[in-house]
Amino acid sequence: MEPLQFTSLAAMFFANCSRQDFGGWYKRHNGNWRLYAREKQRDTSIYLAIALNKRGFTAGESLGIIAPSSPEWIMADIAAQINHARIVPLFPNISSENFIFQCEDSDVKILLVDSIDDLDAPLQEVLPKFKLIISISKGALPENGIHWEELVEEGRTLAKQGEYYSWVDDQIQSIHPDDIFSIIYTSGSTGRPKGVELTHRNMLTQIQNILPFYHLNRKVDRALTILPVAHVFERMAVYYYILNGITVYFADSPKNVAPIMTEIHPTVMIVVPRILERLYESMTAAGDKARGPKRWLLKNAIKVAKINDPTKPATIMARIYDRLVYRKMREAVGGSFRVVVSGSSALNKTILRFLLNIRLPIYEGYGMTECCPVISTNCKDENKPGSIGKPLAHLDVKIGENNEILVKGDSVFAGYHNMPEKNAQIFTSDGFYKTGDQGFFDEDGYLNFTGRIKELLKTSTGKYVSPNPIELEISRHPVVEQALVIANDRKFASAVVWLNPEGARRLLKFSKDEFSVEKAMQSLRLREAINRHIGRVNKKLNHWEQIRKWTLIGDELTIESGLLTPTLKIRRKIAEARYAEQIEEMYKSG
Helix, strand or coil: CCCCCCCCHHHHHHHHHCCCCCCCEEEEECCEEEEECHHHHHHHHHHHHHHHHHCCCCCCCEEEEECCCCHHHHHHHHHHHHCCCEEEECCCCCCHHHHHHHHHHCCEEEEEECCHHHCCHHHHHCHHHCCEEEECCCCCCCCCEEEHHHHHHHHHHHHCCCHHHHHHHHHHHCCCCCCEEEEEEECCCCCCCEEEEEEHHHHHHHHHHHCCCCCCCCCCCEEEECCCCCCHHHHHHHHHHHHHCCEEEECCCHHHHHHHHHHHCCCEEEECHHHHHHHHHHHHCHHHHCCHHHHHHHHHHHHHHHHCCCCCCCCHHHHHHHHHHHHHHHHCCCCCCCEEEECCCCCCHHHHHHHHHCCCCEEEEEECHHHCCEEEECCCCCCCCCCCCEECCCCEEEECHHHEEEEECCCCCCCECCCHHHHCCCECCCCCEEEEEEEEECCCCCEEEEEEHHHCEECCCCCEECHHHHHHHHCCCCCEEEEEEECCCCCCEEEEEEECHHHHHHHHCCCCCCCCHHHHHCCHHHHHHHHHHHHHHHCCCCCCCCEEEEEEECCCCCCCCCCECCCCCECHHHHHHHCHHHHHHHCCCC
């Protein structure tokens, strides 16, 4: 294994700030882009570290962050590292009970927020517990609060004394690669949240070993950050961009991703499947809006992109459609993408095939927070659509009992924070981390995901049902937003199905003014379409896995509703509790 290029993430960050050709970072605010030049990044991080130290922030303590992705988020991360402290990412929709637990468990002394007003009332009530509250935005402050700019100015004034610069240098030099830089709490569906301890070595090894997969060029590449850096997937990506020295654009909201892409023409981006699903919907909707020959052209181009094998040379018709249709689709998302990595969960196969055929470079991967996070990934030179790629070179990945994916290597964490009993259970006798996921290696060495052991459902007849593959298959229909399989302690498997409003509108051929979710929910045609689709899915399943009944839900799936995790995965237990009445109705008879 190659030695680490840097001993800490902070050292790597400051090395990047010294590059003359580093274009800096941009933050979108009110439709405009604000530049954070390399000198500003360097100075602000140092001033913040000095001010925090002067206020008593010490090694081993934690700084919690509950704010959207931004340059300030990353600079606070660096400032904490200089103080030999840890960052604890927190999410705004977290329950006050879990919020308090995570902060106490990880010894969070200082809290960074974007705005006090944006916090839910229960979270605002616990703010007095902290030593200091830092608000990035101007606005109301609690008694223990200070605005970001004021704190940075404190550090700037202290830095003029001179000796603080040598203190900063000494602090960075004394960071050990095995020091913990972050504790990230997993959003487990049941029980106590688990704090994943990640070290500098974990992250540095990870990003260094991704270099051969994706070759970025700081002269031409521009990265767009739209996912929360509170999640390790996007945070790892930002550190990877730092290692490569490329310009990074921090979006203000995922909802603005369409205009942003045409503004900045990004070349690289990290996504989760739901973002690509929305992109697919907007692209294929063009065929419904068109009239006459243009409608025929778009409909046929879309059909070809959905059915052609993207691993084979393009047909003559596909090349014609590329010139007339697909090129315009690419231009609608900036027209410059070289790398789009999708993770967190599997992408619908039809959508993946479509996006690859219109020549968007989508690469699926697989990972876990505990592995910092990437375990395997596809890339330009080695891409097998439908698989989750090949493992990173530094990792030893094998298939254990019950087809469980086992992982060992320097980017794999050493254990959960303050959970010695749990840590004794999660590793094999020879040191492999037990992921709880099932998979297999195919004949070409690509890893394939088949389900989650921890989510196996057991029917009352003793049969096991793996819900994830079934849910993915049900969700392939355009009118289905998401599906949740129910089978635990039940006599048969059923499903909760969430409506995709745009897909429903197009199936029913309503204009936007005519359409409503209420009309769609009452449509016999729509329900028959879902029923036929579930029938086709059932033909591929064992009889005990087949969906006997299903119920349609018209509610919107959002993070704010509590139904989705920050990485847009459905929260199984919360969904089951919220729709308990509809679920019980399915089991009243039959």
